[in-house]
Amino acid sequence: MTMTPSTRPRRSALYVPAHHARAMEKARSARCDVVILDLEDSVGPEEKLQARTAAAEAIHDGGFASREVVIRTNALSTPWGMEDLAVAAQVMPNAVLVPKISAASDLAAARAAMHGSVPMWIMMETCAAILRLNEIATAGAKAGVEAWVIGSSDLAKEMRCAQGVARPGLQTALSLSVMAARAVGLGILDGVFFDAANPDGFAIQCAQGASLGFDGKTLIHPNQIEIANRAFAPEPAAIAWARAIIAAYDKPENAGKGLVEINGRFVERLHYDEARNLVQVAEAIEAAGR
Template identity: 60%
Template sequence: MTHARPRRSALYMPAANARAIEKARELACDVVILDLEDAVAPDAKETARAQAVEAVRAGGFGAREVVIRVNGLDTPWGRDDLAAAAAAGPDAVLAPKVSGPEDIAAYRAALGGDAELWIMIETCRALFRLDALGAAAAGAGVTAWVIGTNDLAKEMRCRLDAERTPLLGPLSLAVAAARAHGIVVLDGVFNGLEDDAGLERQCDQGAAFGFDGKTLIHPRQIEAANRAFTPAGDEVAWARTIVQAFDSPENAAKGVLRVEGRMVERLHLDEARRLIAVADAIAARG
């Protein structure tokens, strides 16, 4: 069950910074994204690529997923990044600025093999092709979308605060499209490194929208993201009650049940099981 794997916190780490990579092995994030793109200056691209490959091969990240974000195919580094990532074998490769199925096909062809592909949704064109991007995902091994709110806001020329009012429509549509096609979807970053209250509000907002987790730019943001995207104890308890009710032999043929004074349908059962699986996976990490 792909969606049962916790992705509450996905931390970008500049792959040009060897100390940052080493530190990532001890952080409480669920995903480490070794970044070759935005966080790396042009003259450090090759160093970052080599260090990302070395880090993946060395391992030591425990239960954390390790993802390499490559440069775009329209840059001088993109193809070499993809070749190096394919050889290294991270958990996934993250492709930037994907605007349509043709971009997915190009990255898949350049990456080769069957490595998991994650894509950035961060252009205006992508917003009007979300369903097509979702439909193209299964055949290309795309398992997750990452929303690039900074690039999207820049292209839209909108102004963002913690509430992100100009992006509420796009964010909601992105989650709906991802769910329609069974794709994991991660929220964009929060830029205020010292605005703890704003970070908490935005993490809660992302969780309320239905995102699976949030991308982060600093280790100090991990705790807030993990807290917001960890299923609440009462939610997990209710999910277990739903599963137990439908698992009872006398309810095997029933589509609707009355459970503790509430009407529950079988459509709630799959989500209850997913929630329990996520909670159990988080608990297993200690």
Template identity: 55%
Template sequence: MTTRRRRSALYMPASNARAIDKARTLDCDVVILDLEDAVAPDEKAAARDRVIEAVREGGFDERELVVRVNGLDTPWYADDIAAIRAVGLAAVLVPKVSSVADLLTVRASLGEDGPPIWAMIETCAAILALPALSAAAAETRLTALVVGTNDLAKEMRCRLGTDRMPLIPALTATIMAARAAGIVALDGVCNALDDPPRFAAECAQGATLGFDGKTLIHPSQIDAANAGFGPSEEELAWARNVVAAFAKPENADKGAIRLDGQMVERLHLAKAEATLGR
């Protein structure tokens, strides 16, 4: 069993050719070329052209290549979609998706054969719509939920401390919606570039909650994200023990076994196989 890793998803400004070139050399699992927040209005068209050129040039190797387009309610959305829907992306990341109607609109814009959708969950309406968004995932080819913590905190008007306590219900709701649909859940960015311990703590928190990985705003965050969302040596050792135990002939037909003083079921075997796949 193999599972694609999405521990680190790095936003790179699509208007910056040097940043795009650098992305081809970085150890992130996902590169998100950003046409939205990272690009000034008068640079949108040039950035769009640069994305098309970068995708056609390739060189991103095993990194998943995703483009974040401008929002549905902006004057740039239609041109973004028209330009990228047939260039072979892993996915299109859409900001401020708040309803199934939004997903259906994007799917219609991309076409049935266009790339999958990654939806940013960054409004209160989106949190309330998570069950419906999850239920519509197969129909709309929604394959990831990406939390936009900055915009969500702004709309909530919450006081966001280092523990992110006000956002925990929204974070866990997003993860549950993703799991119900069998899709990916990515944690929001950490703005504290000069505070590595805080970033490491956010990665640990996100991994503990159940996220697959974290969105990043700077290459300096990649190593910590890869470490924080990758299996620890302890987790790998446990997974190997579980798989080896169930592989024994005497356990072939058993639904549960005793291992190291604990009752281990086949659901734990599936979890162990997923851990090794990561």
């Protein structure tokens, strides 16, 4: 059964190495919607324990205002994964992001290691995961998963496909992932763009992700935030049209109607819920001042 989608803005999700104190402090005032305290890819093996402790302290200290704060743990199969999950769940961030989820059984193992009900996000970054999208989506909705994050770099590496701006080899996986996530009401974020010195290419990829239906994009550098925020924010014309739909269906004479006419255009009732969601996201962005 389809769930109600989140209206919390997730246009920009910045990865921050948890052991990097200066980057952590900058993230507290960055204009991103989500801060992901990373214990995985950006942290070397000898720094894993330090990063775990620093992430827990950052959650305790707070100061991130309205930004969602998520801890990305190491994979379950690593020496650090299980303890990462246990510690992350104890400090209660907004969510815990678990990498390398490839089957429903991985979700069960992650949830058991967390010993609690903190929301879970998961990385979809393996060929096995893409071939089990429906299984993982259905199981995740029951296990407290709220969002997926595409690990496009790992997926492209495993597929042995090119990873240019247009990402032709990933198009099928990206589109199917959005469909599977939306079928159960999950949020979904696009993967990172590593060429931080190529803002034009990044803007093109953001536009592509937005057109595919992603909520936002994961980022590796603060200079990518503004571009992502613009690309994934509702456009003024779309907000105005959504408000018109809401106003039309809220009229007493249209109560119970499945189809109404607005300025010569016919709109179905299914568009009413979509319009309300879009307006709520826009209002949340405005309230956050980002």
